[in-house]
Each structure stands twice: as C-alpha cells, then as structure tokens.
Amino acid sequence: MVTEIEAKVMQAKKASIVLASVDTDTKNAALEAMAKALDENRHVILEANRKDIEAAEKLKRKGELSQALVDRLKVNDGKISGMIDGIHDVVKLIDPVGETLHTLELDEGLELYKVSCPIGLIGVIFEARPDVVPQVMALCLKSGNSTTFKGGSEALNSNRAIFDLLVEAAESVEGIPSGAFQLMETREEVNDILELDAYIDLLIPRGSNDFVKYIQNNTRIPVLGHSDGICHVYVDDDADLTKAYDVTFDSKVQYPAVCNAMETLLVNEKVAEKFLPKMAQMFSEAEVEMRCDEGSYAILEQIDFLKSVVRATEEDWMTEYNDLIVSIKMVGSMEEAIEHINTYGSHHTDVIITENKAKRKTFTGLVDSSSVMINASSRFADGFRYGKGAEVGISTNKIHARGPVGMEGLMIYKYILMGNGDKVADYAGDDARKFTHKVMDKKVSDVL
Structure with missing residues (x-):
C-alpha cells in the first residue's frame, strides 16, 4: 500500500x-x-x-x-x-540545464558530448x-x-x-x-x-x-551538507590590527546564530597583549562570553571592566555555540594555528588576518576547509554573497x-553520443579502426 x-x-x-x-x-x-x-x-x-x-x-x-x-x-x-x-x-x-561541458571526437562522424x-x-x-x-x-x-x-x-x-x-x-x-x-x-x-x-x-x-x-x-x-560550523579566525603576528578588530568582531557578533559565525579566535602570542584587551572590550560591550586558554586568560583577567571572562575547557575547542560565546586561544605560530584548525575545526570556514603574502599562501594551502578567508569575515561564506543568487546549503563534502x-x-551530467550507424566491431580485431579522441569546440545544440 x-x-x-x-x-x-x-x-x-x-x-x-x-x-x-x-x-x-x-x-x-x-x-x-x-x-x-x-x-x-x-x-x-x-x-x-x-x-x-x-x-x-x-x-x-x-x-x-x-x-x-x-x-x-x-x-x-x-x-x-x-x-x-x-x-x-x-x-x-x-x-x-543542457550546457555542453565537453565535446570529444571519438572518430570522424562519431562525437561524444558531456551535457x-x-x-x-x-x-x-x-x-x-x-x-x-x-x-x-x-x-x-x-x-x-x-x-x-x-x-x-x-x-x-x-x-x-x-x-x-x-x-x-x-x-x-x-x-x-x-x-x-x-x-x-x-x-x-x-x-x-x-x-x-x-x-x-x-x-x-x-x-x-x-x-x-x-x-x-x-x-x-x-x-x-555539513553537521558542524566550527569556524576560526587566526590573528597573525603580521596582522594589521585595525583589520583584525573589524573582521573578528563581525565574524562573531554580526549574526552569531549561524554556521559561518566564528566560534574560536586564535591569536599569535607576539601580538596578544596588544590585540586582546581592545578586542575583549569590544566583545564585552556586545555581551559576548569569552572562554579563554591559560595564556589569554592571564591577559584578560587583569582588566576589571570586562564581563564574562572564564577559562576554556577542551570541549570548547570542539563546540559550535551559535550564540554570543567565543573561545580564545594563544598560539606560538601560524603553523600551530593551522594544526588547531585542522584538528578541531569542521572544515567549514576559516580566516587568517595577516599582511604577509607568504603566510597567506601557506594558510590557504594547508587549511582543509571549504572556504578560507584572508582579511575578511567568515560571514561572507554564503551563497548569496558568493553570487549564486541563494544557496541550498553549505557543504563540507569533498565530492560533488x-x-x-x-x-x-x-546539477549532474549525461553523455550523448552522436553517430551514423557506427559499430564497436569496427574498432576490434586485426584491422581495427583507430579512435581519434580529439577535443572539439562544438555544442550539443549544434547537432540536436
């Protein structure tokens, strides 16, 4: 029934x-x-x-x-x-629909279209x-x-x-x-x-x-699709801190209840004492709870006016909050940041703030995420903002x-073979015809 x-x-x-x-x-x-x-x-x-x-x-x-x-x-x-x-x-x-993706001549008059x-x-x-x-x-x-x-x-x-x-x-x-x-x-x-x-x-x-x-x-x-949206922003020691404040704040606060919002802030220890106090003040004014590792906690606990600064646990690095909560960790190098992202992240969207061109290349090459941002908010990871009109979702898959x-x-594709009474038997045996396998600049609409 x-x-x-x-x-x-x-x-x-x-x-x-x-x-x-x-x-x-x-x-x-x-x-x-x-x-x-x-x-x-x-x-x-x-x-x-x-x-x-x-x-x-x-x-x-x-x-x-x-x-x-x-x-x-x-x-x-x-x-x-x-x-x-x-x-x-x-x-x-x-x-x-119906776009010709590839055309291959198998032999004269025998043409294969990928549509x-x-x-x-x-x-x-x-x-x-x-x-x-x-x-x-x-x-x-x-x-x-x-x-x-x-x-x-x-x-x-x-x-x-x-x-x-x-x-x-x-x-x-x-x-x-x-x-x-x-x-x-x-x-x-x-x-x-x-x-x-x-x-x-x-x-x-x-x-x-x-x-x-x-x-x-x-x-x-x-x-x-994706099950987690654990996104990171890494503030490098070669970062422009004005950019870092703007990008980090937007990544967390602009709309925290979505999968492309930042959940973990990684800060290079060389700029942490200069960067974190003002960043924490911005978070505090936006009522963001900060869950800090020992290094960042040692810096922020001394600031009396800050609200909601607590110690992070191991679970925090693996948590998608979807809320006004951020975990903060100090790292010794970009390589340590990359290691943390690839270990705890969800391969969704991750950000580096740096003016160092070589580091940009390394970060984008080694961070195994579906979107990698350079000096831009994680919130840009969106179908509409990517010019797709809208999106059916965000995928962390590596196929399709x-x-x-x-x-x-x-979309997927199909193959259309245009022939003229052609037989496979002609391409087998001692006197077999040879395939040309020549790429053609031709559309299926030309022959249908």
Whole structure:
C-alpha cells in the first residue's frame, strides 16, 4: 500500500522528468510570479510567522527551544525583501540545464558530448529558517529539479504560508508541471523520507549538528551538507590590527546564530597583549562570553571592566555555540594555528588576518576547509554573497559540491553520443579502426 508521503514523493519524482525539459523563459516567468506573490502577501507571511514566534517563545521559556533557534525562525519585512531579492537574482543566473561541458571526437562522424542535466528529485529537511523554502525552491526550479520540503514543527505556519504562495504562483505559469514541489509537515515523515531512496536522488539537511548527523547516519540517499560550523579566525603576528578588530568582531557578533559565525579566535602570542584587551572590550560591550586558554586568560583577567571572562575547557575547542560565546586561544605560530584548525575545526570556514603574502599562501594551502578567508569575515561564506543568487546549503563534502552550494550543486551530467550507424566491431580485431579522441569546440545544440 502506498502511503500519503510516498504518493507525494512519487508525484514529485514524476514531475521532475517534465521539469527537467522546461525552457528558460518559462522557468524565469515562474520565478517572477513567485517573487510577486511574496511581495503582495507580506501580511500573510508575517501573520503566520507571528504565530510560530509566539509558540517558540513559550517553548524557549520551558527550556525546550534555544534562543538561536528562535532567532532563525523570525521573519520580518527585511527578510521577506531578502527572499524576493534572492529569487530575482536566480532569474538573472544563466540556466545551467543542457550546457555542453565537453565535446570529444571519438572518430570522424562519431562525437561524444558531456551535457549538464538536473539531478532529479531533491529532498530538503530543515529546522526553523522559513527563508529556506524560497531560496531552495528558486534554485531547484531554475535548475530543473523537483523538491520535497520537510520543515520543523516550530516553523509550521510560516513554512506552509510561504510554500503555498510560491507553489500557486509557479504553477500558474503554463508549462510548469503540478506536483513538482511538495511539503511534508509531521514529525513522523522524516524517517519515512529517509527510506525513499528509490525516488529521492539527493538529501539536503539544514539544522543543528545532531539533526544533520542523524540524517547522514540513517539513510542510503546521498546527503549534501555539513553537521558542524566550527569556524576560526587566526590573528597573525603580521596582522594589521585595525583589520583584525573589524573582521573578528563581525565574524562573531554580526549574526552569531549561524554556521559561518566564528566560534574560536586564535591569536599569535607576539601580538596578544596588544590585540586582546581592545578586542575583549569590544566583545564585552556586545555581551559576548569569552572562554579563554591559560595564556589569554592571564591577559584578560587583569582588566576589571570586562564581563564574562572564564577559562576554556577542551570541549570548547570542539563546540559550535551559535550564540554570543567565543573561545580564545594563544598560539606560538601560524603553523600551530593551522594544526588547531585542522584538528578541531569542521572544515567549514576559516580566516587568517595577516599582511604577509607568504603566510597567506601557506594558510590557504594547508587549511582543509571549504572556504578560507584572508582579511575578511567568515560571514561572507554564503551563497548569496558568493553570487549564486541563494544557496541550498553549505557543504563540507569533498565530492560533488563544496562550500556554499548554488545551482551547480544541483546539477549532474549525461553523455550523448552522436553517430551514423557506427559499430564497436569496427574498432576490434586485426584491422581495427583507430579512435581519434580529439577535443572539439562544438555544442550539443549544434547537432540536436
């Protein structure tokens, strides 16, 4: 017997075949309709989100929900404008479907084309963050992928309001198949979705470390994403300290409840006594708790006006706080900083502040992370800021896609061989024909 969840997924899988061949103008028209629907129905979204926030605040008071999760849940006019801008940016992106990636002549008149195509059906499972729905739906639609969404119960009203507006708008455009986008809402559906490897081609989880690890450990479906966001800023002894103050503060304080916020500050011992007091004052004024190793604690404990300076534990180096908390450690060299990052980090985003060109090269070469910043905030690790229009997530994987993932992470390729009655038998035996294997500057659209 086919369950309701499986029926939805099967419908989306079937629609993905049609969506893969929809032309660019039709997809862009659907995206414009989606953006317009969000703009004209702001009040609907805000009212739905108000209900979710009220419920979330009650759970927070009971200790059942963190402040970080409540922060991620909030939607205001500015966030809705950001959703709309993100969709408009996706409209401007080049349609990746059907792009000729490589052409090889096997022999005269026998040509092999490597052509980009959608992955198929993308499953997105996420906590809080209702803005995930328009971001991912826009990228999936433009790249020709169907999508099933499973949001957290804390964002039930917001997700439903946004999803319904987007789907109604997209399906109002002739040529967009119905059922290509589906929303799941009950908690039980998560485990059901994880078992549907016969239909879902790729899973993208967005949420807490434990949540993402659970997804990764309980499905046969390929998973794109990251479980931890333990990001570092290293202030080198050749740093411009004015830059260091700005970058370090922004990396932690600008929005601490996200995966690309700094969690650990590493400071070269040669500049620590000069750098740390002012940096700690800036943190203290922003109500950041500082968890210090012995060296940094010895410097900061002497400053009377500082608040919340405590000793760090070994666990702090392995913790993603998603809050106004930072761990601080003094290191003797850049090499020690790199060793710490590669040992305790999550290969997400790490930063060096230095004016030394040789050190920049060494740091970027040896730090094994999906994004490495030089004299710039870790918060730049974002699909929108990277010019991808939006992102489906940030991946620390080393295959398929890495870092902030836009449409390129939703694409795969197929091979198309154009022949004229050619037989493999002609290329075997004593008098076998020889392959030319000549690279060609030719597109598949030239022959189809």
